[in-house]
Amino acid sequence: MRPKRVVLLSTVFSATVSAFYVPGWSIRSYADSDPVPLSTNKLTSDNTQLPYAYHEQPFVCPATPDGWGSKFGSSRAISLNLGEVLRGDRIQISDYELRMGKDDTCRHRCDRKVDRAGVEKARQLIKDGYVVEWIVDNLPGATSFVTVDKSKKYYAAGFKLGYVEDDKVYINNHVTMVLRYRKDDKNPSRKVIVAFEVYPKSMDTGDKRCPEDLEGHKPFEVYLPPAINKNKKDTSTLTIPFTYSVYWKEDNSIQWNNRWDLYFMNGDDSDGVHWMAVMCSLVIAMLLSGTVAVIMVRTLSRDIQTYNAVPNEEGKVGKTEEEEDDELMEDTTGWKLVHGDVFRAPEKSSFFAPIVGSGVQLFVMGLSLLVFSVLGVLNPSYRGGFISFALFLFVFAGLFSGYYSSRMYKTFKGEHWLQNALLTGLLFPGVVISVVFTLNLFVWAQASSSAIPFSTLLALIAMWLFISLPLVLIGGFFGYRKDVWEHPTRTNAIARQIPPQPWYLTLVPSVAIAGLLPFLVIFIELIYVFQSVWVGKGYYYVYGFLAITAVILLATVAEITIVMTYFMLCAENYQWWWRSFLYGASPAIWVFLYSVYYFFTVLHIEGFVSSLLYFAYSALASAILGLATGTVGVLSAYTFVRKIYGAIKAD
Known part of the structure; x- marks a missing residue:
C-alpha cells in the first residue's frame, strides 16, 4: 500500500501546483501579444537599512485608475504574505505596457511635476545609492554584468535610481528593458520568461519626449535653483519626463528552472570554497571527537574501573547499594568527589x-x-x-x-x-x-x-x-x-564548597575558549550568509552547504560542552548547569563580534537609525543562535553527566 500512497500524494501535489501558482514551482506561460504585468516594489540601498515603497515617491510616475495596470484587476496592490510585509516589500502593478514578443523602441510614460521637497528627496535617495526593484513574472529587474574575461554573465537585482557626477545629481529617467524568453516545453505556442534585464539611462531630451535617437543626449539633472523670495510660498517645480523601451529576445540557453542562477554571483566558483569550508569543519569536529573519545574511553573508563575495584569492609569488590547512598567516594580525583552535588x-x-x-x-x-x-x-x-x-x-x-x-x-x-x-x-x-x-x-x-x-x-x-x-x-x-x-546519585543536604578554579575555567576565559572552535566551523559559511543578508538583498541559495555546516556545528557544540563540563567536574565545580548553557551559546558571542567587525570593515551603512537596526537585528539573530546551541549544550552535558555517574553506580 505504501507505493500507492506515494503515487496518490504525488498526484495530489501535482494537481495543486497546476491549479495554483506556487512561486519557484509553477510556470507561467504567455501567448504572443499577451499583456505582461510589470510590478514596482521598493527602493533599497546598501548604505542604509531603510527601504521605501517605489510607488509612494513624489518623483515617479503614479499609476492611474484607468491605466494599463487596470487590465490585471481593479486592485493595483499585490496581496503580500507575512514575510513580504516584514521585509518591507510594497508591490503594486504599474502602467508600463508590456506585451509578449512586442518590441517598443521608445514610449513616453509621463511628465512628473515635482516640488522642491520631492526634488530634495530624490537627490538624497540618489546620493545614498538607492536602487529600484521592479518585478516581471516574479523575476526582479536586474542589472547585467560580465566577468573580466567576458566568459560569464551575472545579475545584480535592481537598477540605480540615479548617480552623482561632479557634485551634480542625475536621475535615470529612461529605462531599456530586455526580456528574454523561450518556448514552453509543454506547449510550444506559448512562451515563458527566463530573464528580465533593465538598463537605466539619464537623458534630457528637451521637448522631444521620445526622440528617434536615444544616444547623444546630456543627462537629466535633478535640481531646482534656490528660492529668490523666502517670505513667499515656494511654488517652483521640476518636470521630469519618464520614458522606456522594451525588447524581447529568445534565449534557449537559460532553462526556466535555472533562471535564478544568474542572480547568484560566482555561484559555480564558490562551490569549491564551500567544500573546503566543510572539510575544515569536519577536521575540527573530528579532533574534538577524538578528545571526547579519549576522555570517555581512557580517562573515565580507567577512573570508573579503579573505583569499582576498591574492596569494601566485607572484602567484596564494589559497594552495596546502601553504601553507595551513604558514603562519600574516597578518591582524590575531583569529578567523583562532587557526586553528591552534581545534580543539585x-x-x-x-x-x-x-x-x-x-x-x-x-x-x-x-x-x-x-x-x-x-x-x-x-x-x-x-x-x-x-x-x-x-x-x-x-x-x-x-x-x-x-x-x-x-x-x-x-x-x-x-x-x-x-x-x-x-x-x-x-x-x-x-x-x-x-x-x-x-x-x-x-x-x-x-x-x-x-x-x-x-x-x-x-x-x-x-x-x-x-x-x-x-x-x-x-x-x-x-x-x-x-x-x-x-538521577543516578543522591544530592547531599549541604552543598560542597567549591575550591579555587584554574584561570582557564573561570567564566570569561572558559566561555571564550568554548565558543571559538564552533565559530571557526561556521566562519566561512557565515561570510556568505552575511553577504547575502546585508549586501545581496537576501538571495541566499546554498542551503545544502548550510545544512551540512549546521550539523557539524551542533556536533562541535555538543563535544566542546562535554569537554569543558568534564574539566569543571575534575576541578570539583559542580555548578555546570548554567555553564553548559553558556558553553553551548558561546559561538553566538563570536558571531555578534564578527557582525561588529563586518559593519566597520565591509559595510557602508550611514545614519543612526540604519546603524541601530543593523546592530539590533544582529544581536537578535545572535541571541536566537545562542539559545538554540545553548540548549544543545545543556542536553549534551546532562546526558554526559548522567552517563558517567550512572556507570559508577552500576555493580
Missing part, C-alpha cells in the same frame, strides 16, 4: 527551564527551516517565504518548548508547572516583540516601507498570545505529567 538544581532554576524550553522551540524551528530549504520549498523566488515559514514554525514549535521546559522544571522539584509554562511562553517572545516594537518606532519616523503596519503588529501579537502561548501551555501540561528524570 541550578541557581535561578525558575528561569533556567524556560530558557531551555525556548531553545528547544528555536532548535525545532531552525531544523525545520533547513529541511524545507534543502528540499527547495524555500527558495529565493518564494519572496518572503523564509520569514513566513519561520514565524509559523516557531509558533507551532511551542508544544516542544512547553513539554521540555516542564520536564526539566519537574526535575528541579518545581511544583508550579503553570507558572513555569507561562514564563516559557512569554519570556523570549515578549523580549523579541518589545525590541521589534521599539525599533519600529524609529522606522515609522523615517516613513520607511520596512515599518511594520499596526494591523500586522496586532496579528503577530495575536499569533503569539492566542496560538503560541496555548500550545506552550498544552506542551507544559503533558510534560509535567511525565515521570521526573531520575
Whole structure:
C-alpha cells in the first residue's frame, strides 16, 4: 500500500501546483501579444537599512485608475504574505505596457511635476545609492554584468535610481528593458520568461519626449535653483519626463528552472570554497571527537574501573547499594568527589527551564527551516517565504518548548508547572516583540516601507498570545505529567564548597575558549550568509552547504560542552548547569563580534537609525543562535553527566 500512497500524494501535489501558482514551482506561460504585468516594489540601498515603497515617491510616475495596470484587476496592490510585509516589500502593478514578443523602441510614460521637497528627496535617495526593484513574472529587474574575461554573465537585482557626477545629481529617467524568453516545453505556442534585464539611462531630451535617437543626449539633472523670495510660498517645480523601451529576445540557453542562477554571483566558483569550508569543519569536529573519545574511553573508563575495584569492609569488590547512598567516594580525583552535588538544581532554576524550553522551540524551528530549504520549498523566488515559514514554525514549535521546559522544571522539584509554562511562553517572545516594537518606532519616523503596519503588529501579537502561548501551555501540561528524570546519585543536604578554579575555567576565559572552535566551523559559511543578508538583498541559495555546516556545528557544540563540563567536574565545580548553557551559546558571542567587525570593515551603512537596526537585528539573530546551541549544550552535558555517574553506580 505504501507505493500507492506515494503515487496518490504525488498526484495530489501535482494537481495543486497546476491549479495554483506556487512561486519557484509553477510556470507561467504567455501567448504572443499577451499583456505582461510589470510590478514596482521598493527602493533599497546598501548604505542604509531603510527601504521605501517605489510607488509612494513624489518623483515617479503614479499609476492611474484607468491605466494599463487596470487590465490585471481593479486592485493595483499585490496581496503580500507575512514575510513580504516584514521585509518591507510594497508591490503594486504599474502602467508600463508590456506585451509578449512586442518590441517598443521608445514610449513616453509621463511628465512628473515635482516640488522642491520631492526634488530634495530624490537627490538624497540618489546620493545614498538607492536602487529600484521592479518585478516581471516574479523575476526582479536586474542589472547585467560580465566577468573580466567576458566568459560569464551575472545579475545584480535592481537598477540605480540615479548617480552623482561632479557634485551634480542625475536621475535615470529612461529605462531599456530586455526580456528574454523561450518556448514552453509543454506547449510550444506559448512562451515563458527566463530573464528580465533593465538598463537605466539619464537623458534630457528637451521637448522631444521620445526622440528617434536615444544616444547623444546630456543627462537629466535633478535640481531646482534656490528660492529668490523666502517670505513667499515656494511654488517652483521640476518636470521630469519618464520614458522606456522594451525588447524581447529568445534565449534557449537559460532553462526556466535555472533562471535564478544568474542572480547568484560566482555561484559555480564558490562551490569549491564551500567544500573546503566543510572539510575544515569536519577536521575540527573530528579532533574534538577524538578528545571526547579519549576522555570517555581512557580517562573515565580507567577512573570508573579503579573505583569499582576498591574492596569494601566485607572484602567484596564494589559497594552495596546502601553504601553507595551513604558514603562519600574516597578518591582524590575531583569529578567523583562532587557526586553528591552534581545534580543539585541550578541557581535561578525558575528561569533556567524556560530558557531551555525556548531553545528547544528555536532548535525545532531552525531544523525545520533547513529541511524545507534543502528540499527547495524555500527558495529565493518564494519572496518572503523564509520569514513566513519561520514565524509559523516557531509558533507551532511551542508544544516542544512547553513539554521540555516542564520536564526539566519537574526535575528541579518545581511544583508550579503553570507558572513555569507561562514564563516559557512569554519570556523570549515578549523580549523579541518589545525590541521589534521599539525599533519600529524609529522606522515609522523615517516613513520607511520596512515599518511594520499596526494591523500586522496586532496579528503577530495575536499569533503569539492566542496560538503560541496555548500550545506552550498544552506542551507544559503533558510534560509535567511525565515521570521526573531520575538521577543516578543522591544530592547531599549541604552543598560542597567549591575550591579555587584554574584561570582557564573561570567564566570569561572558559566561555571564550568554548565558543571559538564552533565559530571557526561556521566562519566561512557565515561570510556568505552575511553577504547575502546585508549586501545581496537576501538571495541566499546554498542551503545544502548550510545544512551540512549546521550539523557539524551542533556536533562541535555538543563535544566542546562535554569537554569543558568534564574539566569543571575534575576541578570539583559542580555548578555546570548554567555553564553548559553558556558553553553551548558561546559561538553566538563570536558571531555578534564578527557582525561588529563586518559593519566597520565591509559595510557602508550611514545614519543612526540604519546603524541601530543593523546592530539590533544582529544581536537578535545572535541571541536566537545562542539559545538554540545553548540548549544543545545543556542536553549534551546532562546526558554526559548522567552517563558517567550512572556507570559508577552500576555493580
